[in-house]
Amino acid sequence: VPVKTLDWSDGVLSIIDQTLLPIEFKHIDLKSREDVWTAIKELKVRGAPAIGVCAAFGVLVGVHEVNPQTSAESITAACETADYLATSRPTAVNLFWALDRMRHCLSGLEDSANSSDDVWKGLEAEAIAIWDHDRKICRDLGKHGAALISDGDGVLTHCNAGGLATSDYGTALAVMYKAHENGTSFQVFADETRPLLQGARLTAWELQQAKIDVTLICDNMAAQVMREGKIQLVVTGADRIALNGDAANKIGTYGVALLAKAHDIPFYIAAPSSTFDTEMATGDSIPIENRDSREITHGFGAQTGPDDIQVYNPAFDVTPNSLISGIVTEGGVLMPPFTESIHQFLSEYSLHV
Amino acid sequence: VPVKTLDWSDGVLSIIDQTLLPIEFKHIDLKSREDVWTAIKELKVRGAPAIGVCAAFGVLVGVHEVNPQTSAESITAACETADYLATSRPTAVNLFWALDRMRHCLSGLEDSANSSDDVWKGLEAEAIAIWDHDRKICRDLGKHGAALISDGDGVLTHCNAGGLATSDYGTALAVMYKAHENGTSFQVFADETRPLLQGARLTAWELQQAKIDVTLICDNMAAQVMREGKIQLVVTGADRIALNGDAANKIGTYGVALLAKAHDIPFYIAAPSSTFDTEMATGDSIPIENRDSREITHGFGAQTGPDDIQVYNPAFDVTPNSLISGIVTEGGVLMPPFTESIHQFLSEYSLHV
Helix, strand or coil, X not given: CCCCCEEXXXXXXXXXXXXXXXXXXXXXXXXXXXXXXXXXXXXCCCCHHHHHHHHHHHHHHXXXXXXXXXXXXXXXXXXXXXXXXXXXXXXXXXXXXXXXXXXXXXXXXXXXXXXXXXXXXXXXXXXXXXXXXXXXXXXXXXXXXXXXXXXXXXXXXXXXXXXXXXXXXCCHHHHHHHHHHCCCCCEEEEECCCCCCHHHHHHHHHHHHCCCCEEEECHHHHHHHXXXXXXXXXXXXXXXXXXXXXXXXXXXXXXXXXXXXXXXXXXXXXXXHXXXXXXCCCHHHCCCCECCCHHHHCCCCCCCCCXXXXXXXXXXXXXXXXXXXXXXXXXXXXXXXXXXHHHHHHHHHCCCC | CCCXXXXXXXXXXXXXXXXXXXXXXXXXXXXXXXXXXXXHHCCCCCCHHHHHHHHHHHHHHHHHHHCCCCHHHHHHHHHHHHHHHCCCCCCCHHHHHHXXXXXXXXXXXXXXXXXXXXXXXXXXXXXXXXXXXXXXXXHHHHHHHHCCCCCCCEEEECCCCCHHHCCCCCXXXXXXXXXXXXXXXXXXXXXXXXXXXXXXXXXXXXXXXXXXXXXXXXXXXXHHHHHCCCCCEEEECCCEECCCCCEEEECCHHHXXXXXXXXXXXXXXXXXXXXXXXXXXXXHHCCCCECCCHHHHCCCCCCCCCCCCEECCECEEEXXXXXXXEEEECCEEECXXXXXHHHHXXXXXXXXX
């Protein structure tokens, strides 16, 4: 594992406090339901898959905290904790999905459990299953994507779709971790990714930890690096993918895809099956969220823009399927035409999830 | 004048201390040759034309400082000051050009001047002529470029080629100032321009001061803003233009030009005749300077990248002539094929400089 975003050991949940990176690399134990709620709320743990796994174990933390004597007390504590943790980040799909799995498990335990210990064991098995599932997806995705990287390649990535966002390899970075494990020799260029600098703070840091050759650049240097012939492929993550392959991701991804096209460099998205939105035929209807101007003018300790300046701060953009060379999933690399390949992937693959 | 980058009044040279922008808008008087040297060295005054004009008046500051009683004492003080100021920024072409003009003027005064007052008046007239020349270039350039902007347009610019870089209107921003004066209604999007944020700190500030509608964005948002249909033309400055029209400018300009092409948006360079390098047939031989990694990892007052991370920090890039729709100069807007139009412009225009 490149970096252990979270760990569950002897009944203790610990995470890397990502708000301290890249200056300080520190693990913290989450000892109460409030600790877990705050860690998610304050982005100490971030990335949809990692949040889901953290919340699942967070239910156990909430049970342990009240030291229940009966199965009924355990179940009550677990339900209350699940409801409470669901309020930490109101739009995180994986958070709700993981908590629903824990609640579903609890329903079964209401009938079968005879003691608080039975409830504990049942919930722990479910949380570990969620964790294992996330790790398996990362590994499978990495395995399929690693073949895209050849010896001597330069790989550009944007934002952080890495180990820190999941409980294991990540998505876009899983491709790189696996290629590195396979002994492929390559170089990564990481866009710093303004305004929140996830590339500088997280991607550069975790690839450096894994001893992968990584070079940090500003977002506006990607075109020059491509022109110098240093990039052979681009791999980024995605927040949401429509059924035609249009992919929403961190702001700047669309620009990188256009620059890759102009230099005849293949552009790949790496994302698990859960990223596909089966309600969305194309990316056209994805609304673009405009975030706080202070992220741009007051981001890192100094004011960098004038007082009262107008700011436009879209949080993400949509890369049209025509700019995407392939989509790396846990079931393989989907190729154009995406409407067909995505349909086939989801209809086959959703059986196994 | 949008902002008075520097002023000469009653024998006193004053500048805006640009290192304090956009937080503080402060004029400072430069009272000694050391003041002038330090202001140039520490980027309190910046932009090639503004540095040249500042140095020209700096020669007068150096003469005034020693209170000379004879023409010989005045000439000695002026020569010493010119030699000293030439060491402030060793690669600034306009600095040397302006100081050479002052030295040439001094050669004439050696014969003709009968008193320290004669020397003073001669030098002051020359410095004012340099200043007037820079202002006229800005005005003429702005006049020719303003016609490119229509009511309702959105204009994207990168870095700062504005009034703060010259003694008047600037170059790329001259186009906008003049269109604004003409009553054209338009909106500007200013790339923040990492790593040194000249767009956020300077361009956004000076357009805001001039009450031009300006919106600050991160560099990686330009593609999205174009996709939303908000940009009808791009105008940037240039540091050096080859005889075929290839243009070196701040890093990120090449990427913006590619994005403009992908969205069928015209991309213009605005630069005076002095920017054309008559020794350079194409942009291929322009070396790319790689600057200090700390500009990227420690730029905002907080460390934003990991310790010891590899960084690539090219200071500028070259936009090939095929991506350039036109070059706005003080003699008109040059159109493709540029090899011909630049040749004609320089052969006609260099007579008038």
